[in-house]
Amino acid sequence: MKAMVQDSYGPPDVLELRDIDRPEPAPDEVLVRVHAAGVDQGTWHQVSGLPYLVRLVFGPRHPRVPVPGLDVSGVVEEVGARVTEFRPGDEVFGIGKGTFAEYTTAKTVVRKPANLTHEQAGAVAVSACTALAVTRGVEAGRRVLVIGAGGGVGSYAVQLATAAGASVTGVCGPSKVDLVRSLGAVEVVDYTREPLTGQYDLVVDIAGGRPFPVLRRLLTPRGTLVLVGSEEGGHWLGMGRQFGALIRRPFWTQRLRAPISIVRRAALDELSALLADGTITPAVDRTFALGDVPAAITYLRDGHARGKIVVTP
Template identity: 55%
Template sequence: MKAIAQDSYGTVDRLELRDVERPVPKDNEVLVQVHAAGVDPSILHLMTGKPYIARLALGPRKPKNPVRGWDLSGVIETVGAKVTRFEPGQEVFGSGDGSLAQYACAKADKLAPKPDNLTFEQAAALPVSGVTAYQALSGKARPEPGQKILVIGASGGVGSYAVQLAVAQKAEVTAVCGPAGADFVRALGATHVIDYTTGEITDSKQLFDIILDTAGNRPLSLLRRALAPKGVLVMVGGEGGGDWVGGMGRQLGGYVLSPCLGQTLSSVIARVRHEDLLALKELAENGTITPAIDRTYPLDEAVTAIKHLETGHPRGKIVVTV
């Protein structure tokens, strides 16, 4: 089968479209014929093997699985011996290791039936980013009507879902993005927009009940100045920081400080789960969230898609069609 693969960690130039063996599902997995795959920053971590601490799971010297990608949507080809939740021919979406390929294996507990009202491309844009936003705003941070919510990185994959989820709870959302994303985030429901190229989140002296930071490039001290005395900060993922621990160092600092403060400094490293995918399926089908797709690329241009992610500022998600 055709797949986007790499033999060693490094830049996007290490990636290539080539023939690899079709994977065989384990007892708790299914084999999915991939129709579309999402492209998000997690692929850059897979590609570079950074932060280095991630290699404990990815492979210390080279990738355990050379095929890149997580997000997918498609049709189940075969099911493992212990899988009872799904059957061949069923349309699904979720997370599977090596989704930038014609076929990928996925654990049954990381899949759900595809939302009826979404295309395969839209469904592939939903799993990792959608679950991340959902978990970030359903844990310690739960938007309530009238609360003031700041979403940093609002025009990206996670941010675009977070804006929609907060607006659905009738919160007042301020979105932080570049100038090209302003109209986009307003269309998602943001009331106010901060252009990070000309202003900072502390300029207006506005204090926020919840700050969701998906960018990872602001120090805790700055974020805390924009946070209400009893507010909740949620740091998403491991962006920013150095090569060894990335943004996890800042997150650990938040956990150390939080018990000493009235503010809650928390973080989310999302795990795609069947029950959360079912929640997203319902939210998509009732119109609460709609996947925003920046561009789609065919599989043979997936390397170009990853370069666009690396050098551009996508509005929503990038999707590869297979």
């Protein structure tokens, strides 16, 4: 099969399109023929090996799994000996092991809703599960601010908070204003032209760089600040804002959260129901061919993506 393979960590061009052996599913896994695979910041961490802390998971010197990619949507080709829920021909989506390939093995998958294309379903798992975690507990009538509303996690966070009955303000760049408004935000702030004002019950800051005092001023006295992702902290830890939040939390009247999202079956089941009834819809910007994964990652890192981007073999 064809796959994008890396022998070492580095910039996106360390990836090469090669012919490799098709993987074999473990007893509790399925083999999926990949129709679409999402690209997110986590895949950049896989490829770059940065910050170095992530190498404890991916491999200290070189990637343990040479094919990157996590999100997947496709068709079950083969099932492991202990799998009873799926059979060949089933359409599924979720998390795979090296999804920038024609085939991948997967354990955490659910059936794809019939109203979604594979391109849409392939853009769900990582970003939507993260958004589900950060918006958990949002109540009707609350005011929610999503900073980074035009990206992968942000586009789902806007929809999930809106579905819960919250009044959502989205913050994004000028090219994403129309998208964020279409997702349900009652107000959209172009951060290049307008300052952030007002007070909110929940502020979701996605990979932002605003100082903590600025973010606190946007919170009600009992509001909650949620930090998602961070590029601060250097090449070693890369979690400067999260550690800063832990230090400050005992001294704040407001609540501070920096959740680590793990894609679990229960979350995928919940998202599948919301997708099936149209409560949320994946916002897919562009589709790249398998051999163009380096370009897809670069496009993402340059901040161009409006919502999600996917790769199709």
